[in-house]
Amino acid sequence: MLPLSTLTFFLSWRCSVACEHCGFTCGPGRRGKLSIQRALALIDEAHRREPTLRMIAYSGGEPFLFHDDLLTLMSAAFARGLAGGVVSNCSFAVSDDAVRARLAPLARLGLEELIVSLDEFHLAFVPLENIRRVAHFAMDNGVRLGVNVLALRGRGIRRAEAAAMLGIDAANPPPGGLWIQESSPLRTGRAQRAISPEEQILHPLASFANNPCQYVTRNMVVTPEERVFACCGFGDSSPRGPAALALVGDLRTSSFAECLNRAQGSLVFNIMAEYGPAALLALARNHDDSIELPEAFASNCDICGHISATAPVRKALSRALRALTAKIPDTPARTRAP
Incomplete structure (x- = not known):
């Protein structure tokens, strides 16, 4: 039986920017949001059902467009002994004061991991200094920092450059922890039009042999439409899109327990x-x-x-x-x- 360690809420597909690589086609014009009542009920149920659950994470879209919801949800999770994780494009981080106003309350509510992106797609909208401010707040406050680097063949930022650009000494990781991960964007959503197959950095199929997925069922996702997926790494969000393999249910027609049982009992x-x-x-x-x-x-x-x-x-x-x-x-x- 696969354990559930993280439950991730995609709060909304609304985002402050519209990056060309975005597999979910997020942007300022998207509407719809996960019901906070639904999210609170799921935190309670998942905590009661799954002793292995240790983190509630928040992504999207841009979660900091819904800062009050973040505070409410993280407070509920913290009361149950659950850590928090947030993925952000850092568009809110226009000053040190803005960073402290947004992140200091979350740090007091168990924020354990902050994940940011550093690549040409995000930098087209978000200044590098914004990302640096968030990165240094995390490192200075014992929060684990994750940096996603999206690279293409022959262009863009690579993993080796990311630490220097953010002013990070990768040889001496901060107390909270640090990871920097490079990958090539999936050609879903906007990326299907904006990125050619020739630009993707590909690896031979044989190199994926015996390469276990660390996330499937261990990090399950609830979308704004209340669909439940068995992992966090899917592209698109429709039942007929690239995510179809990971779809385990819809909370409008199934209970969370049913979705969880389908995921944990799946031979696939x-x-x-x-x-x-x-x-x-x-x-x-x-x-x-x-x-x-x-x-x-x-x-x-x-x-x-x-x-x-x-x-x-x-x-x-x-x-x-x-x-x-x-x-x-x-x-x-x-x-x-x-």
């Missing part, structure tokens, strides 16, 4: 957690060797997107999983077709 997700999504491609190919697969992918998430978007792969995988479970006595029927 257990295989991904143990061996990685490339193992699903191998199962599909072993069942039907006529399937044509790309030679390279950008990431584990890219592989999941390919499975979701490719009917022959999904069909072969479903058949392979049914054949596999038929050989196991008394196996529950939890191999939902991807």
Whole structure:
């Protein structure tokens, strides 16, 4: 049974900026927001049901457009002993005073991790100094700092440059912790139009063998539409898009307990957690060797997107999983077709 360690709320698809790489097509014109009453109820239920839960995280969209909601939700989570995590584009960080006003109250409510982005897409809208202010607040206040670097072939910022640009001594990590991760954007949402396949930094499919997914079911997501996904790394947010493989339910028609049980009992997700999504491609190919697969992918998430978007792969995988479970006595029927 896969443990749930983080529950992430995508509070809204509304954002203060409209980056060209955005897989969710977030922007100032997007409307709709996750009900705060729903989020509070989920914090309570997840805390009661899952002893392994330790963090409630907030993303979007730009969470700091809803700062009062952040305070309310983090206060409720803190009262239950749960840490907080926030992903932000840092557009709010126009001064040191603005940073303190937004982040100091959250730090008192258990803020454990702040994740920012440093790349040409965000810098087209958000000054570097804003990102530096947030990064240094985190480091100075014992909050773990995460830096996502999105890179393309032949252009853009790379991981090796990020620390220097933010004024970070990567050789001496701050007390709260530090990670800097480089990846290539998935071609979903706006990125499908703005980024060509040739620009993506790809890696051979063989390099993803035995590369477990660290997030599936361990970090589940609730979207503004109250859909529940088994991971945080999906692109798009529609049931028919690249995220389809990770969709486990809709809170308008299913309970959170039902969604959680589907995720934790899924053979697909257990295989991904143990061996990685490339193992699903191998199962599909072993069942039907006529399937044509790309030679390279950008990431584990890219592989999941390919499975979701490719009917022959999904069909072969479903058949392979049914054949596999038929050989196991008394196996529950939890191999939902991807």
